[in-house]
Amino acid sequence: MAKLVERRPLKAWERLNILAFLKGMRTTLRWLLKRPITLEYPEARPYIPDNYRGTPTLVKDIYGREKCVACQLCEHICPAKAIRITPGPAPEGFSHIGRAPAIFQIDRSRCIHCGLCEEVCPEEAIVLQKEYSFSGTDRNAMMIDKEELYEAGGTLPDKYFKWGKSE
Amino acid sequence: MDDWQTLPRVLAAIGVVLVLCVYMALIERKLAAKVQGRRDSNTVSVAFFDGLPFSGLLKHWGIFQPIADILKLFVKEQATSWRQKVLVLAYFATALFPFFVMPVGMQKGATQPLILSSVQGSLLFVLIVRLWGHGISTQIQGGRWRLLRGISTELLLFFVILSVSLRAHVSSLPLTFEGIVLAQKKYWFVFSQPIGALLCFVGLCLNDCECPYSGVAHGLLKLGQKLHTLLGALLFSLFFLGGWHFFPGLPLMGTGVIFSIACLGLKMAGVIFLLFWVRWTLPHMREDRVLAALWRLWIPLAILSLIVNSAWQN
Numbered sequence: 001m002a003k004l005v006e007r008r009p010l011k012a013w014e015r016l017n018i019l020a021f022l023k024g025m026r027t028t029l030r031w032l033l034k035r036p037i038t039l040e041y042p043e044a045r046p047y048i049p050d051n052y053r054g055t056p057t058l059v060k061d062i063y064g065r066e067k068c069v070a071c072q073l074c075e076h077i078c079p080a081k082a083i084r085i086t087p088g089p090a091p092e093g094f095s096h097i098g099r100a101p102a103i104f105q106i107d108r109s110r111c112i113h114c115g116l117c118e119e120v121c122p123e124e125a126i127v128l129q130k131e132y133s134f135s136g137t138d139r140n141a142m143m144i145d146k147e148e149l150y151e152a153g154g155t156l157p158d159k160y161f162k163w164g165k166s167e
Numbered sequence: 168m169d170d171w172q173t174l175p176r177v178l179a180a181i182g183v184v185l186v187l188c189v190y191m192a193l194i195e196r197k198l199a200a201k202v203q204g205r206r207d208s209n210t211v212s213v214a215f216f217d218g219l220p221f222s223g224l225l226k227h228w229g230i231f232q233p234i235a236d237i238l239k240l241f242v243k244e245q246a247t248s249w250r251q252k253v254l255v256l257a258y259f260a261t262a263l264f265p266f267f268v269m270p271v272g273m274q275k276g277a278t279q280p281l282i283l284s285s286v287q288g289s290l291l292f293v294l295i296v297r298l299w300g301h302g303i304s305t306q307i308q309g310g311r312w313r314l315l316r317g318i319s320t321e322l323l324l325f326f327v328i329l330s331v332s333l334r335a336h337v338s339s340l341p342l343t344f345e346g347i348v349l350a351q352k353k354y355w356f357v358f359s360q361p362i363g364a365l366l367c368f369v370g371l372c373l374n375d376c377e378c379p380y381s382g383v384a385h386g387l388l389k390l391g392q393k394l395h396t397l398l399g400a401l402l403f404s405l406f407f408l409g410g411w412h413f414f415p416g417l418p419l420m421g422t423g424v425i426f427s428i429a430c431l432g433l434k435m436a437g438v439i440f441l442l443f444w445v446r447w448t449l450p451h452m453r454e455d456r457v458l459a460a461l462w463r464l465w466i467p468l469a470i471l472s473l474i475v476n477s478a479w480q481n
Contacts, residue, residue, distance in 0.1 A: 016464060024448045028202045032444075038205050
């Protein structure tokens with residue numbers, strides 16, 4: 001049940017609003033002494049925590065092997081259908097892996113940065129970076145293919161070499 | 168003062184007052200931004216000036232913002248009717264003219280304060296010109312509330328002026344701004360008449376005009392408002408804060424005329440800050456409540472304080 005608040009009539013000195021006015025002055029003074037909470041955005045950037053979900057990128061291991069094995073789990077789990085993968089043959093010396101992506105496309109204008117692809121990836125090959133600001137003149141500019149994804153992703157220096165080291 | 172000196176002096180005074188007003192507007196913007204928890208203007212820079220030292224800092228402080236604002240006013244849609252133009256010019260004039268009869272400083276040992284034209288009845292002149300300004304702003308903005316508020320505010324100021332000039336009269340000083348300031352040589356009126364100071368401040372807080380125009384007319388009206396704020400601060404400093412006296416109890420420290428102007432300027436800056444603070448605490452006041460407060464509280468209080476003041480002095 002809602003709480004009933006009795007609204008008593010204001011007393012004469014309360015109707016002068018002097019106390020209310022002084023309270024208002026105190027509030028504005030407090031704001032005057034505060035630092036502004038807004039950022040001067042392009043010059044000052046906000047702090048981005050390490051677990052921030054920015055743009056998804058592909059990563060290589062420290063020997064330069066692309067970690068993605070084109071299992072297409074990310075493509076299937078992606079709720080926005082932003083990922084398109086066409087599997088191809090595995091690189092030289094890694095025929096035991098089976099396959100690698102021939103085409104790997106992410107549509108940044110579709111991506112909702114949910115991070116499910118990163119979570120589902122058994123190879124830790126797709127990683128969400130801290131980058132959050134993109135622009136392009138048309139939709140095609142937001143379609144990122146494999147080369148750009150590796151360029152943006154770089155190397156993930158983890159210690160596990162599930163498929164053996166590069167020969 | 169020779170006649171040929173008058174024009175340059177007047178022009179210099181107008182220039183100083185206008186530049187003060189323009190940068191007062193900038194300071195008010197900064198204050199408003201602070202009160203509202205946002206950043207103020209910090210992106211305007213001058214072409215070919217960017218690489219020079221301090222240009223980044225000046226840009227960050229928004230020093231060039233008023234220049235950009237003024238230039239912008241010329242390319243906006245202008246007021247079309249002569250009535251609007253004349254009204255705005257008249258409002259601007261009513262804000263500017265009182266500065267010509269008000270002293271801004273005094274050299275030690277001099278008989279005359281620093282003043283453009285020392286006329287008899289300058290107190291009444293300022294009051295009447297301000298009242299006229301209220302009339303004009305009513306014409307601009309419309310509404311009888313506005314006129315009533317103007318009249319009531321000036322009535323309040325009238326009682327305040329009476330009350331402070333009584334003190335000057337008791338010390339057998341002339342009934343001018345100079346006389347009132349000289350009467351505060353020993354102690355400032357803000358200490359001996361705190362109620363009067365409060366009343367004067369309330370009167371000054373209620374002095375603004377909304378702007379319905381665009382273009383240069385808007386700029387002039389805004390400038391007129393800032394002039395009124397500056398005028399209010401000058402009035403308050405002269406009436407209650409001892410004018411160009413450095414400290415209550417001390418006569419005039421230092422000898423320079425610059426020092427006296429600096430003293431007055433510092434007091435005015437304080438009053439302007441208070442006025443801006445109140446303005447951004449109460450950005451919009453309901454006219455009926457303002458009038459109710461004026462006629463139920465402030466004006467009776469003014470009359471009462473005048474009576475008490477005059478009874479106490481005799």
